[in-house]
Amino acid sequence: MGVDLGSIVEKKEISLESLAGRTIGIDSFNILYQFLSSIRGADGSPLMDSKGRTTSHLTGLLYRTANIIEKDIRPVFVFDGEPSKLKAKTREERQRIRTDAEKKFEDAKKEGRTEDMRKYAQQALRLTGEMIGEAKSLVRLMGLPVIDAPGEGEAQVSAMCASGTVFACASQDFDALLFGSPRLVRNMATTGKRKVPGKEIYIDVNPEMIELGPGLKALGLDREKLVWIAMLIGTDFNEKIPGIGPKKALDLVKKHSSFEDILKEAKAEPEFDYREISELFLHPQATEKYSIEFGMPDSEGIKRLLCDEHSFSRERVEKAIERLKIKMEQKGKQSKLDAWG
Numbered sequence: 001m002g003v004d005l006g007s008i009v010e011k012k013e014i015s016l017e018s019l020a021g022r023t024i025g026i027d028s029f030n031i032l033y034q035f036l037s038s039i040r041g042a043d044g045s046p047l048m049d050s051k052g053r054t055t056s057h058l059t060g061l062l063y064r065t066a067n068i069i070e071k072d073i074r075p076v077f078v079f080d081g082e083p084s085k086l087k088a089k090t091r092e093e094r095q096r097i098r099t100d101a102e103k104k105f106e107d108a109k110k111e112g113r114t115e116d117m118r119k120y121a122q123q124a125l126r127l128t129g130e131m132i133g134e135a136k137s138l139v140r141l142m143g144l145p146v147i148d149a150p151g152e153g154e155a156q157v158s159a160m161c162a163s164g165t166v167f168a169c170a171s172q173d174f175d176a177l178l179f180g181s182p183r184l185v186r187n188m189a190t191t192g193k194r195k196v197p198g199k200e201i202y203i204d205v206n207p208e209m210i211e212l213g214p215g216l217k218a219l220g221l222d223r224e225k226l227v228w229i230a231m232l233i234g235t236d237f238n239e240k241i242p243g244i245g246p247k248k249a250l251d252l253v254k255k256h257s258s259f260e261d262i263l264k265e266a267k268a269e270p271e272f273d274y275r276e277i278s279e280l281f282l283h284p285q286a287t288e289k290y291s292i293e294f295g296m297p298d299s300e301g302i303k304r305l306l307c308d309e310h311s312f313s314r315e316r317v318e319k320a321i322e323r324l325k326i327k328m329e330q331k332g333k334q335s336k337l338d339a340w341g
Contacts, residue, residue: 065139228278
């Protein structure tokens with residue numbers, strides 16, 4: 001879910017073509033949830049194989065990653081490691097919401113309430129350990145790098161972006177900015193038409209870039225104060241301060257030079273340790289022990305996983321593999337030419 005900074009940070013609409021030649025770090029858990037949310041049937045149910053196992057995440061990984069690679073973008077998939085203990089309350093609340101939504105989905109299904117089915121199906125999203133393992137296997141079979149973060153995937157990608165290893169972090173959440181990523185790309189894998197929840201209205205969704213440095217300058221803040229705003233309006237690691245939204249939080253951090261003074265004015269006594277959360281964002285947990293290597297897709301391995309194991313259309317999968325191969329071969333030839341330059 002992340003922190004809601006969308007109303008105060010500057011966003012610039014871009015095209016995927018503008019990222020050509022760039023290596024982009026993917027917040028993998030985030031993008032898998034996007035696929036689970038957006039790739040669904042008319043009643044909101046996820047795509048499933050002949051054994052009733054969810055396959056929306058694998059469908060998105062194959063076909064939408066192929067689209068990205070055809071734009072000459074090099075994706076590096078970074079997966080979450082051990083979740084922070086500070087996230088325990090958030091995880092418990094999400095579990096409660098999912099369990100409740102599953103029951104409401106079944107009730108709506110019995111009564112034929114299709115719109116409610118779609119709504120509750122999205123709230124009931126689950127990303128299991130088995131699904132994560134399959135996603136990693138598919139990414140590797142496609143010849144793309146997989147990196148396991150020690151903690152938050154966004155924290156790892158942000159550190160990689162800050163060091164220049166990748167150009168940007170791709171995620172829907174704004175947390176990457178708090179972790180210090182110089183650039184955040186949103187909507188990279190979900191471009192096109194999107195239905196407005198609860199309405200029969202569709203809007204165009206295009207990629208957008210948020211640059212941390214220029215954004216902070218425009219707001220008149222440093223990164224620490226951006227973290228203060230996040231803590232005031234609520235993050236995955238703490239509950240929000242009642243009565244404070246993004247714009248009021250911005251006014252408060254501009255007015256005060258310490259978080260303690262902000263809490264005094266807001267007459268708030270938070271139950272969380274703001275120093276610990278600030279430290280988590282300002283000094284993100286990350287590793288330098290990783291390798292980024294791109295290779296050719298394993299055609300037979302992909303077909304075994306998707307077609308034999310999960311009942312995917314062999315013809316569609318083979319077409320996607322061919323698209324991957326063509327681009328990878330072009331990149332391989334270009335790399336050899338560059339070596340002579």
